[in-house]
Amino acid sequence: MKFALAGRNVTLTWSKVALAAVGMLALAIAVLDFVTFPPHLPDYRQVRAAWRPSEAWLYDRNGVLLDSARVDFQVRRLAWTPADKVSPAARKALVDAEDKRFRSHRGVDWWAVLGAARDRIEGKRSRGASTLSMQVAAYLSPDLAAPGSRDIWDKMRQMRAALALEKRWSKDQILEAYLNLAGFRGESQGIGAAALSLFGKTPATLSRDDGELLAALLPDPAADAPEVAARACALAAAKDCARFEAGAASMLGPARSLALDPGLAPHLSVKLLTRPGMRVTSTLDAHIQQIAITALRRQLQGLGGTRARDGAVIVVDNDSGEVRAYVGGVGGASTAPAVDGADSYRQAGSTLKPFLYADAIEKGYLTPASILDDSPVQLDTATGLYVPQNYDHEFKGPVSARIALAGSLNVPAVRTLLLVGVDAFRDRLWDTGYRGLTEDGQYYGYSLALGSAEVTLMEQVAAYRSLEQRGRWSPLKLVKGAEVAKPRAITTPQAAWIVGDMLSDPNARVATFGLDNALRLPFWAAVKTGTSKAMRDNWCIGFSDRYTVGVWVGNLEGDPMRAVSGTSGAAPVWRDVMLAIHADRGGKQPSRPKGVDERRIAFASRAEQPREEYFVAGTAQSQVALAPAAARRPRIVSPVSGSVYALDPDIPIERQRLAISVSGEAVGHRLELDKRDLGNAEDGPLVLAGPGSHRLRLIDLAGRVVDQVRFTVR
Secondary structure: OHHHHHHHHHHHHHHHHHHHHHHHHHHHHHHHHHHOOOOOOOOHHHHHHHOOOOEEEEEOOOOOEEEEEEOOOOOEOOOOOOHHHOOHHHHHHHHHHHOOOOOOOOOOOHHHHHHHHHHHHOOOOOOOOOOHHHHHHHHHOOOOOOOOOOOHHHHHHHHHHHHHHHHHOOHHHHHHHHHHHOEEEOOEEHHHHHHHHHHOOOHHHOOHHHHHHHHHHOOOOOOOHHHHHHHHHHHHOOOOOHHHHHHHHHHOOOOOOOOOOOOOOHHHHHHHOOOOOOEEEEOOOHHHHHHHHHHHHHHHHHHOOOOOOEEEEEEEEOOOOEEEEEEOOOOOOOOOOOOOHHHOOEEOHHHHHHHHHHHHHHOOOOOOOOEEEEOOOOEEEOOEEEOOOOOOOOOOEEEEHHHHHHOOOHHHHHHHHHHHOHHHHHHHHHHOOOOOOOOOHHHHHHHHHHOOOEEOHHHHHHHHHHHHOOOEEOOOEOEOOOOOOOOEEOOOHHHHHHHHHHHOOHHHHHHHHOOOOOOOOOOOOEEEEEEOHHHOEEEEEEEOOOEEEEEEEEOOOOOOOOOOOOOOOOHHHHHHHHHHHOOOOOOOOOOOOOOEEEEEEEEOOOOOOOEEEEEEOOOOOOEEOOOOHHHOOOEEEEOOOOOEEOOOOOOOHHHOOEEOEEEOOOOOOEEEEOOEEEEEHHHOOEEOOOOEEEEEEEEOOOOOEEEEEEEEEO
16 A cells, blocks of 8 residues: 555656656747747738839930939849849859759758758858748848858748748749849849849849859858859859859959940939939930930040030920930049039020020110120229120121121120110029029129029020020920920010021121131021130030020039130030931021011111111111211220230330220310310320329210220339
8 A cells, every 4th residue: 555655656756747847848849939939021012012222213205224323322222123034044053052952842941951960060061051931031031040140049930931931922932032132242132233233234144154153142242253253163063163263353343334224314313313213204315315425525525624624415305395315414534523514503604695685676676787886885883894895805896786696796785785774684584494593683783794694504405495486485394294384475486586597697607706617507507605704614505496405515613614615615516416416307497477577788887788687577677877976975985994005115105105086976075184184085185194093084065074994004
């Protein structure tokens, strides 16, 4: 009994031990299950939907890729690449290297696990046992161990995650995710970015050797070329490793440009591509864009970086207002290649004059035959005398408005501004889309006629297009299908057409530009050049009945150009582009609108040859004559205010007198030099002025000063 009792007691004790062991095992399993419990992984559709490339893409109007822009700088990845878009040879090379039994296991390659355990027991270098499924699970869940980790618990979590993944995903989906999520080199994620950045290819064109090199990168993406080549050679079981050595050196050499990215519109892509994954179809035409790039690059190379470093070109279809070419710069010798020259504010120079003359013609103040005096003029301003000069520092005397505009004469433009009014002209420019003119007219003063305001090339092209569009202005289109504001009338169709005719007249340009110049085309085109103060900017903008083309050449950092003028800087680019885009058909003059009369005119003074001229209805005339002296304000013509004269010690002082000239009705007027009476103004006295600053005044019969100039003798 006792024994039995004792025996019973012994039996009871082992039961308790067994029960306790079972409990401990259950607890251990529960703990192990908790420790290795895999995270919830998204399904394939969720992963695809959440994919965001780091790039955005810009296409031309026909779907041709123009450029791409990096928008996300955390990682470099392109659009999701379907597995069937990766060459079979490269796919096989990657699968063979990373998981050769991928198609036969269910997430964990137990043979590989056993082999890795054996290697560790025997002290050999472990080959690793991560399957593609395990690696994809790690990519999808950041809290899982990264691929290649040796932590046993992390490995177990990866295994369980891989087993769960294979129950919900197909093998093809897992392989496709792996190809897109794997990091190959540096910041390149996915086979799309790797193929492009390392080989300059699409994934579909990768060779077997390319696949071996990519597979050789996966264990250590930062490995050097010899190590990658040796690993690729081993994976391929090749006897001759020379081809892998050359391939690795090329693949990992200096930063490879993305050969499949044309890079045709880098400045516009920065402007339009603002979010990762964007695919923007622009209004550009890849062919015309290439024409503009080639013409600008050729001209800048010809000028040389010591003369001019930067330039920009815009081409617009007149009927639609769509931009066909947008070149913000071409690099080369530029010291600011990232700056968009097509959208940078620069001084306008003479390019604003057409809108000044259009305003004057519209209001009836001028006709193309009106005579303007191209002679020295001085205007009192708040900051002193304003004395405009022509580009060549010469004066041509009485000229018609047609020749004054076509020849880009400055003094007649200032006289026209006096008729129109500075504030009225500033408002006209604002209405014509020049939104850099944020101050009132008095801020710019008389220099506004000569282009002292700052404008962009985009604004310039839109404004000149409005002349071809019969005085109607509207914003330009950069994105296909985008809605823009409806055209609005800026000037009358008659004034716009007449100004276009003046700008297209090669004979009217002869006096300034000569017979043979870059502005003369074998077909009809209206064009205007401009050069800003100190030769910092050079413009050429013009239009045919089909296109408006604008060109800017200068230095983006603001330093002056050297030996570059309107016809030697921007005009050759404009000419090359115009000839190329009109190769199929030349431009023709737009039809004359109603309200424009044609009449033959003659100039009484024979200042210009008789010709056919156009007038706004009601302003036509057949004979043009200079106003009589009695109709002109008396003023001092010579010396010009601000002049500096030097006495020559080798010439007798008595022979170094200054001739004073006065124009207008000056009967009874007297001249006074430094308060010394010089006598009757009509006599044109010769005066001797010693060294120093002098003031010459013209005084009428009532003793009022009607004009005065200052000059210096040294």
